[in-house]
Amino acid sequence: MNAxxxxxxxxxxxxxxxxxxxxxxxxYRTGAESQQNPIRFRNLLRTAEEKLLAGGVRPQxxxxxxxxxxxxxxxxxxxxxxxxxxxxxxSSDLFRSYCLPESFAELVVVADTFHIKPLLPVLGGxxxxxxxxxxxxxxxxxxxxxxxxxxIELETLPKGLAEALKIDGFDKQVRFRAGSLSGAPxxxxxxGHGGVTEDTKDNLLKxxxxxxxxxxxxxxxxxxxxxxxxxxxxxxxxREVNTYPHLMEAGIPGNPQGVSTESLHRAxxxxxxxxxxxxxxxxxxxxxxxxxxxxxxxxxxxxxxAAAHGRIGSLFTAQGRRAMGTFDAAAGTVALAGETxxxxxxxxxxxxxxxxxxxxSVFVLPPERMPGPGDLAxxxxx
Numbered sequence: 001m002n003a004x005x006x007x008x009x010x011x012x013x014x015x016x017x018x019x020x021x022x023x024x025x026x027x028y029r030t031g032a033e034s035q036q037n038p039i040r041f042r043n044l045l046r047t048a049e050e051k052l053l054a055g056g057v058r059p060q061x062x063x064x065x066x067x068x069x070x071x072x073x074x075x076x077x078x079x080x081x082x083x084x085x086x087x088x089x090x091s092s093d094l095f096r097s098y099c100l101p102e103s104f105a106e107l108v109v110v111a112d113t114f115h116i117k118p119l120l121p122v123l124g125g126x127x128x129x130x131x132x133x134x135x136x137x138x139x140x141x142x143x144x145x146x147x148x149x150x151x152i153e154l155e156t157l158p159k160g161l162a163e164a165l166k167i168d169g170f171d172k173q174v175r176f177r178a179g180s181l182s183g184a185p186x187x188x189x190x191x192g193h194g195g196v197t198e199d200t201k202d203n204l205l206k207x208x209x210x211x212x213x214x215x216x217x218x219x220x221x222x223x224x225x226x227x228x229x230x231x232x233x234x235x236x237x238x239r240e241v242n243t244y245p246h247l248m249e250a251g252i253p254g255n256p257q258g259v260s261t262e263s264l265h266r267a268x269x270x271x272x273x274x275x276x277x278x279x280x281x282x283x284x285x286x287x288x289x290x291x292x293x294x295x296x297x298x299x300x301x302x303x304x305x306a307a308a309h310g311r312i313g314s315l316f317t318a319q320g321r322r323a324m325g326t327f328d329a330a331a332g333t334v335a336l337a338g339e340t341x342x343x344x345x346x347x348x349x350x351x352x353x354x355x356x357x358x359x360x361s362v363f364v365l366p367p368e369r370m371p372g373p374g375d376l377a378x379x380x381x382x
Contacts, residue, residue, distance in 0.1 A: 004098045004100060004119075004122060005221055005222065006220075006222075008096065009116070009357070011094065011096070012114045013113075013116070013357075016091040018092045019057060019065075019111065019112065020090070020110070020112065020113055020114045021052070021089070021090040021091070021108070021110050022089055022107075022108070022109040022111075022114050023041075023044050023045075023048060023086075023087070023089075023108050024085065024086070024087050024108075025037075025044060025086050025104060025107075026084065027079075027083065027084060027085060027086050027099070028082075029083070034079070038072070038073040040106070041073055041086070044108050045069060047108045048090075048108050049063070049066060051110040052065065052066075052110055055110055065090060066090060069088060069090060069095070069097075072097075081099055081153075083099050083100060083101045083143075083148065084100065084103040084145075084147075084148045084150075085103050086098070086100075086104070087104065087118065087119060099150070100119075100122055101128065101144060101149065101150050102118075102121055102122055103148075105118075116353060117346055117348075117349040120349065120352050120362065120364050121364050128143065128145050128224045129145075129224050129268060130142065130143055130144070130219070130222075130224055130226045131149075131226075131229055131265070132211075132228055132229065133264060134228065134229065134230035134238065134256070135230065135257040136257075137257060138257060139157055139211060140256070141157070141218075142264060144268060144269070146269065146273075149261055149262070151261065152218075154218075157214035157215070204234065205241060208237060209241045211238075212238075212241050212243055212244070219244060223361075225246050225247075225248050225272055225275055226246055227250070227272065228247070228248075228251035228252070229252035229254075229256040229264055229267070230251070230253075231254065231255055248272070250271045251271075252264065279361070283314040283363060283379070287371045287372070287377060287379050290379055290380075295379060295380045295382075296372070296378065296380065297377070297378050298376060298378075300325075300334055300348075300376055301333075301334040303315070303376055304327050304334050304351050305332040305334075306378065307350075308327075308332070308358075310358035310360075311380050311382060312354075312355045313380065314361045314363065314378065315360055315361070315362050315363070315377070316365055316370055316371055316377040317348045317352050317362070317365070317376055318348070318374075318375035319364050319365060319366050319367065320367070321348060321367060322348060322349075323348050323375060323376065324336070324337035324344055324347065325344045325347050326345060327345065327347060327350055347376075351378075
């Protein structure tokens with residue numbers, strides 16, 4: 001299972017040999033539906049094989065292309081790690097699978113390029129955030145959206161302070177007292193001597209640098225906000241070493257050890273919901289203020305070249321809509337499907353991906369909330 005990142009997106013968007021298979025499906029974590037996950041995936045592989053054959057691929061070549069995914073239905077550990085959606089991409093030179101907190105409709109696409117559009121809400125950071133739960137004995141990193149949360153494997157991060165620093169008797173240096181976690185009973189950390197000793201702080205700084213280093217690799221190029229959960233004593237110490245640019249000011253106070261993932265998710269939502277509302281509201285307000293100045297557009301012929309050159313600060317695209325055509329990045333020209341005689345690519349998807357890759361913000365909105373006429377709108381940086 002791969003962690004989704006800008007580097008991963010770039011790899012998917014590169015040129016690949018032969019046909020590319022993109023598979024999307026919703027996944028369930030518990031109950032009878034979770035037991036159907038492997039069965040539904042096997043059916044989607046069968047559909048992919050049929051589409052490959054229809055595309056002119058010989059049977060043996062089709063089986064060889066899908067072979068890396070054929071073992072997954074019987075991989076119990078793979079299905080235990082699922083969240084709300086599975087996205088899988090296969091070509092003769094690439095195999096990627098992503099477990100994501102986004103419920104996808106079942107879809108199989110076989111084409112010359114990978115089908116990325118279902119990932120747009122993930123790319124745009126549409127309500128997506130992280131929770132870093134810090135305690136003496138464990139670290140948890142959670143990825144959440146407004147409706148779901150999942151734990152992320154932390155192979156490169158220390159499991160706890162004592163293990164990370166090999167400190168004997170650290171639990172005697174630091175003890176816990178009553179605190180709170182969003183109004184619920186919890187614990188807080190104090191030094192064993194009734195105050196914060198320099199030795200204790202130095203050890204915590206070393207510990208947090210190890211965590212920050214691991215997160216720097218894991219969350220590279222991410223833009224989703226990060227919420228700290230831990231005793232309030234830890235927050236300012238962690239901020240001294242933090243290098244992740246999207247760490248939220250507010251945190252979840254209280255010792256998170258033993259607190260359920262769902263409780264942390266609910267507490268974090270109270271912090272990030274105003275942040276997401278403000279980001280979208282500010283972007284829409286900027287569009288309205290900039291209208292008529294030459295810094296906005298709803299013309300796909302103008303927006304796509306600007307996106308490719310990094311000129312778009314905010315892009316709005318209508319949820320569930322498509323605009324087929326072709327985009328020649330070298331020439332900077334756009335031709336709609338009716339002008340080319342072929343369907344080509346989804347230009348809304350291309351605009352969103354180019355904006356994201358060049359550091360712009362992408363907002364996927366219901367059609368009735370679009371700031372301008374049509375299904376695409378942009379605010380230019382210059």
